[in-house]
Amino acid sequence: MIRLGYRLQYFVQTAWRGLRSSLLTSGVSVLTIAVALGLMGGFGLLVLNMQGLLDRFGEDLQVSVYLEADLSKERTQELDATLKSVEGVRHVEYISPEQALQHFLSVAGTHAGLIEGLDHNPLPASFVLTLAPEKRTKQDMAIVVESLQGLPGIEDLVYGADWIEGYTRAIGFVRWLAAGLGGVLVFATVMIVANTIRLAVYARRDEIEILSLVGASRIFVSVPFLLEGMLQGLLGGLLALAMLYAAFRLALPEIAHGLQLLVGLAAPSFLSSGDMLLLVACGAGLGCFGSLLALIGGYRH
Amino acid sequence: MIRMYGVSMSYLASTYALRDVSLDVGKGEFVFLTGSSGAGKTTLLKLLFAAERSTEGQIIIRGRNIARMRGAAIPELRRHVGVVFQDFKLLNRRTVEENVSVALQVRGEAPRIVRAKAFQMLKQVGLQNRRHDYPLSLSGGEQQRVAIARALVNDPEILLSDEPTGNLDPDLTLEIMDLLVQASTRGTTVLVATHEHGLLSRYGKRVIHLEHGRIARDVPAHDVST
Structure with missing residues (x-):
């Protein structure tokens, strides 16, 4: 030594x-x-x-889950729990119709007049899902969306597939x-x-x-x-x-x-x-x- | 100390540098190797420190056949075999003391011991006052004394010397030869390849004469004191 x-x-x-x-x-x-x-x-x-x-940018890669109109509070809570349990979902945020309207008015600018004549809020409640960074691919996002399709209470699913690919x-x-x-x-x-x-x-x-x-x-x-x-x-x-x-x-x-x-x-x-x-x-x-x-x-x- | 049995060395299939050489050199013995250029003196010395490998035969040093020694074992052999060359082979960018020290450093000796032994060895060859100088500032004789000090500082069992006085004038030649003879009297086996016949009669040591790679004569040592 x-x-x-x-x-x-x-x-x-x-x-x-x-x-x-x-x-x-x-x-x-x-x-x-x-x-x-x-x-x-x-x-x-x-x-x-x-x-x-x-x-x-990845933080903005989200899946919007639009809910059926007049969905019960219990079913909404059940869906919240279901969405949080999906693999690859990091964060789930509930957007009420009122919050959606406020957001629309804040970004719509001159187009805000589009809904001025309506006597009710036409925007549905929704959940916004943020995915884990490793799941931010087109394929993984499709898998997440597929697992949600057909769940009772969900009206529509929207996600930016092209943006994900880019x-x-x-x-x-x-x-x-x-x-x-x-x-x-x-x-x-x-x-x-x-x-x-x-x-x-x-x-x-x-x-x-x-x-x-x-x-x-x-x-x-x-x-x-x-x-x-x-x-x-x-x-x-x-x-x-x-x-x-x-x-x-x-x-x-x-x-x-x-x-x-x-x-x-x-x-x-x-x-x-x-x-x-x-x-x-x-x-x-x-x-x-x-x-x-x-x-x-x-x-x- | 050194035993060679039927040693041959060929560079090409039909060109032999050494052919069927057998010899036995005892501990502390001093042997001159003589012969004309190309007779095989240098090849024989190179085989003894494993710079070349024989193509046939056995070379036994320290109980081992070095002709078939693994490459990794060669450094250990060389720590017991000092070598001195005609062209000194000194490290010109290191001082005299560092040149001698390097033989001890490869063994992992402590710096304190390295300095003490190097100083002692340089004192023996009369160069203790030039230990901080660089080789190129020394005369040829002094450089050869540094080379001898480096070869002897490990107290080797064998000292091989290839034309050690080839570049020196007659006075310096005797000075260097005296150092080599002194080493043999202290128990080191010394083999000196030389073509200077005057040295043979002066020292009266054993002479092995080579011709065309074979031992032509093996003349035992004789008393020259009278």
């Missing part, structure tokens, strides 16, 4: 020495990782904010775009780190040979390079985070209007502390993986 500690000390010192001895190539590598991670982080930031907006497609598109662009950037970053470490391995091949001659195992030779890659990734991740935050804070007032169009009226939010940690950890992981690829290639040769 103690020997492991001494070795660890040696590994860290050697990795740091390696990083310092090739400042230019290491610097380029750190910068490239920072740019790649910055792009990934920036895109992630956009996706997070768009996802927030889409979730808010909503689902938009989320899917954003996710695919994130995955695709993320995949390309991860691949590019790994290749850049792998090539930087490969150069370092090549530049220090004499050192590797000498270490091997004095009895160093492959692990002993490799760990400093892995740490070096990890350190580059870590620094790249931190730099990316700093660039992203600076861009977010400095550029926000300039692009606020455009962002509003893109992500809605809600104030754009920066990455959470967990996301920031993930970004830096991603950098370290990518650096380490790139080094591993370089070392595997090096040993093959």
Whole structure:
């Protein structure tokens, strides 16, 4: 255990020495990782904010259950309980005919005159169902609606199938775009780190040979390079985070209007502390993986 | 200490670097390997620290046949076999002390012990005052002394040396040879490949002469004190 500690000390010192001895190539590598991670982080930031907006739209994905006129209070309560027990329904709200009329008058504007001549309220009572986020697909909504059709006391069921489809497609598109662009950037970053470490391995091949001659195992030779890659990734991740935050804070007032169009009226939010940690950890992981690829290639040769 | 039985080494099917070599070297023995270029001296040394694998035969070191040793076991073997080369093979970006220390660090020795042993070893080769210098600021003889210090700092059972004085002038040659002989008197088995015939008569040690990959002569040590 103690020997492991001494070795660890040696590994860290050697990795740091390696990083310092090739400042230019290491610097380029750190910068490239920072740019790649910055792009990934920036895109992630956009996706997070768009996802927030889409979730808010999702709240409006509702099923309106119109009730028969003069439905008894008991039957209405029974229906309320039935609707709440349906799988996928998160929230049930009862809208009385009076509330429906008030809402109509508030949004109808100049069309309010349509019901002015009537001596009674023509609007029926209804239940408005909000679905759980994972059930906001066209198929799931159809299943919910199908389970309600034919229930005694229900006059009509209304839901925005087209809107649901558009909503689902938009989320899917954003996710695919994130995955695709993320995949390309991860691949590019790994290749850049792998090539930087490969150069370092090549530049220090004499050192590797000498270490091997004095009895160093492959692990002993490799760990400093892995740490070096990890350190580059870590620094790249931190730099990316700093660039992203600076861009977010400095550029926000300039692009606020455009962002509003893109992500809605809600104030754009920066990455959470967990996301920031993930970004830096991603950098370290990518650096380490790139080094591993370089070392595997090096040993093959 | 070292036993070789019918060892052959061929790079191509019909080109042998070593052919049917058998020898036995005892603990603390000092042996010169001689022969013209391509006779097989370097190949023989490389087989002894598993830098090359023989195609036939057995090589027994520390009770194990290293000719068939797993790759993962080689580092452990090399911690008991010091190697010195004609071109020194020093880490030019590390100080003299760090160059010697690295042989101890691979074993996971404590930094305090590493510093003490490295200092002691550098004192033995007369370089304790240059321990903070870098190899390229040293003379050829001094660099070779650093290489010997690195090879000996682990107190190895075997020391292999391939033309250790090939790049040095006559005075430095004797200085280096004296260090190698001292190591053998302390119990380390030493094999030195050389083409400098003057050394053979001066030291009177056992000489194994190779020709075309075979042992042509094996001359035992003789007294040269008179």
